[in-house]
Amino acid sequence: xxxxxQLIKQLQRIVGRRQVDTDFAxxxxxxxxxxxxxxxxxxxxxxxxSTEECARVVKACHGAGVPYVPRGAGxxxxxxxxxxxxxxxxxxxxxKLLGIHPDDRYAIVxxxxxxxxxxxxxxxxxxxxxxxxxxxAACTIGGNLAENAxxxxxxxxxxxxxxILGQTVVFADGEIATFGGPFPVRTGPDFSxxxxxxxxxxxxxxEITVRLVPTAATATTMLAVYPSVSGATxxxxxxxxxxxxxxxxxxxxxxxxxxxxxxxxxxxxxxxxAVLLIELDGEEQLMKRDAEAVARACxxxxxxxxxxxxxxxxxxxxxxxxxxxxxxxxxxxxxFYTNDGVVPRSxxxxxxxxxxxxAQGHGIRVAHVCHAGDGNIHPLILYDPDESQGPERAxxxxxxxLLACLEMGGSLTGEHGIGAEKRNLLPRMxxxxxxxHMLRLRDGLNREGLLNPGKIxxxxxxxxxxxxxxxxxxxTWI
Ligand SMILES: Cc1cc2nc3c(=O)[nH]c(=O)nc-3n(C[C@H](O)[C@H](O)[C@H](O)COP(=O)(O)OP(=O)(O)OC[C@H]3O[C@@H](n4cnc5c(N)ncnc54)[C@H](O)[C@@H]3O)c2cc1C
Numbered sequence: 001x002x003x004x005x006q007l008i009k010q011l012q013r014i015v016g017r018r019q020v021d022t023d024f025a026x027x028x029x030x031x032x033x034x035x036x037x038x039x040x041x042x043x044x045x046x047x048x049x050s051t052e053e054c055a056r057v058v059k060a061c062h063g064a065g066v067p068y069v070p071r072g073a074g075x076x077x078x079x080x081x082x083x084x085x086x087x088x089x090x091x092x093x094x095x096k097l098l099g100i101h102p103d104d105r106y107a108i109v110x111x112x113x114x115x116x117x118x119x120x121x122x123x124x125x126x127x128x129x130x131x132x133x134x135x136x137a138a139c140t141i142g143g144n145l146a147e148n149a150x151x152x153x154x155x156x157x158x159x160x161x162x163x164i165l166g167q168t169v170v171f172a173d174g175e176i177a178t179f180g181g182p183f184p185v186r187t188g189p190d191f192s193x194x195x196x197x198x199x200x201x202x203x204x205x206x207e208i209t210v211r212l213v214p215t216a217a218t219a220t221t222m223l224a225v226y227p228s229v230s231g232a233t234x235x236x237x238x239x240x241x242x243x244x245x246x247x248x249x250x251x252x253x254x255x256x257x258x259x260x261x262x263x264x265x266x267x268x269x270x271x272x273x274a275v276l277l278i279e280l281d282g283e284e285q286l287m288k289r290d291a292e293a294v295a296r297a298c299x300x301x302x303x304x305x306x307x308x309x310x311x312x313x314x315x316x317x318x319x320x321x322x323x324x325x326x327x328x329x330x331x332x333x334x335x336f337y338t339n340d341g342v343v344p345r346s347x348x349x350x351x352x353x354x355x356x357x358x359a360q361g362h363g364i365r366v367a368h369v370c371h372a373g374d375g376n377i378h379p380l381i382l383y384d385p386d387e388s389q390g391p392e393r394a395x396x397x398x399x400x401x402l403l404a405c406l407e408m409g410g411s412l413t414g415e416h417g418i419g420a421e422k423r424n425l426l427p428r429m430x431x432x433x434x435x436x437h438m439l440r441l442r443d444g445l446n447r448e449g450l451l452n453p454g455k456i457x458x459x460x461x462x463x464x465x466x467x468x469x470x471x472x473x474x475x476t477w478i
Contacts, residue, residue: 003043004066011046014057014060015049015057020045028041030083030088033071033079034074040084042082043083045090054089054094066450068086069200072143073092078420091206095140097110111204111208115137116136126214126215127215129141129212129213130211131149131163133149144160145197146205148160151371152277155247164211165210167180167205168206170206198456201452202441202446204451218281218287222295223276224298224303225303225306229253229368230353234302235276238298244294246290246373252275254274255367259328262332264328266324267314322369326378329367335384335394337380337381337383339381339398339401340376340415342375342405342410343377343410358397358400362394364397368380379398403425
């Protein structure tokens with residue numbers, strides 16, 4: 001159903017005629033985010049340039065009873081930034097870096113600032129924003145906050161919520177509020193942290209204060225090569241048991257290595273079953289001692305080769321390989337579906353065995369990259385969208401792997417969020433009571449449910465309705 005003409009006119013008055021898109025071709029761009037298996041066409045896209053404009057846009061949509069969805073770079077992998085017939089509030093014009101404060105180690109940004117851009121501006125001050133999703137060349141700080149994004153270096157430095165100090169938000173009714181700030185405020189409830197990770201379903205972040213951490217003066221990157229995947233997964237626990245906390249421990253399996261090396265020649269051996277990319281940073285002597293412990297743990301668990309990057313170029317090349325690992329799969333498959341699950345680290349070996357077995361059962365190839373130190377796995381499920389039942393088999397395979405993660409005491413997501421993708425699996429992870437309490441909180445602050453509807457919680461679930469909500473049958477996408 002088209003949006004009311006009155007609303008379009010009102011939006012044009014708020015942001016200017018050219019900042020409202022209703023053109024069919026333009027809207028196509030917004031039909032999906034990084035999860036291309038799920039599409040929905042918005043009624044229009046509007047580009048506010050300030051908190052005040054954003055609040056007026058929200059008030060207009062709210063008044064018209066039309067749903068609205070905030071969107072950053074659209075790299076999200078759980079279908080969180082799409083809208084079926086509603087208004088996309090595209091935050092790319094709100095991309096100003098409002099200030100870097102090196103002495104107090106923080107920065108204030110608008111939500112559309114790209115993660116890498118913030119780092120480029122902070123590095124001359126010897127500082128950086130620690131969360132480093134592999135999509136950091138494109139994704140925004142607003143999207144990072146909403147998804148509570150992680151990345152390779154979150155093993156040591158923590159996820160996004162550990163680096164958000166405060167934020168100004170626009171609530172679902174258009175009211176503006178500010179929580180937290182650059183300096184520790186320990187008075188009252190910590191609403192800024194509460195809002196982090198709510199995937200744009202409670203408020204739109206329009207100004208964000210982030211912690212900056214000193215860039216490590218030195219870092220060592222090591223590559224351990226294994227003839228079996230279990231050797232790599234077992235090494236992860238052994239390294240931590242040896243009392244070493246690397247900044248990153250990333251696993252890449254053979255199929256993914258093939259894709260990377262076919263694409264950009266990062267230096268991964270193509271005959272390895274898996275490699276572990278391990279990074280240490282900090283004081284020289286300590287790093288040397290830890291590197292020896294890491295080498296011992298890897299060799300004791302079957303590493304046939306263990307190599308320390310000798311130059312900065314070599315180090316960067318290995319990291320380029322890791323950061324482009326997912327995208328490189330485009331070289332070997334017409335499409336793939338990125339799964340994101342978590343298990344206790346001690347279950348890494350078991351879950352990867354399950355993942356290969358489940359994929360085999362579905363007649364599908366699966367590659368893996370894992371933030372292994374966090375127990376965060378990314379099975380990359382290869383499929384052909386033109387093949388009969390290709391997408392359906394990929395989704396069924398993904399769901400089986402996620403349910404296995406839950407059985408092992410893990411979680412449905414480590415960093416990509418629930419979005420529209422996994423909302424119907426949520427009742428498998430939380431009790432009805434737990435979900436009911438979460439819904440009460442959401443509904444208290446997003447009363448009409450117009451802000452990013454249909455995300456995180458099973459469709460139609462409103463506070464108090466959950467008890468009657470069927471758990472959707474396996475594989476159902478609505
Ligand atoms: C190749 C690739 C690699 C990736 N690697 C990682 C990784 O290593 N770690 C990781 O965590 N993620 C990763 N991702 C997923 C994705 O990049 C992150 O979730 C990222 O944080 C999304 O940012 P975005 O700006 O693209 O947000 P979008 O996709 O635009 O939006 C994501 C969600 O946030 C909401 N949102 C956006 N901006 C705001 C705002 N200002 N206020 C409130 N809600 C908002 C949206 O409504 C939506 O629900 C990867 C994605 C790709 C494609």
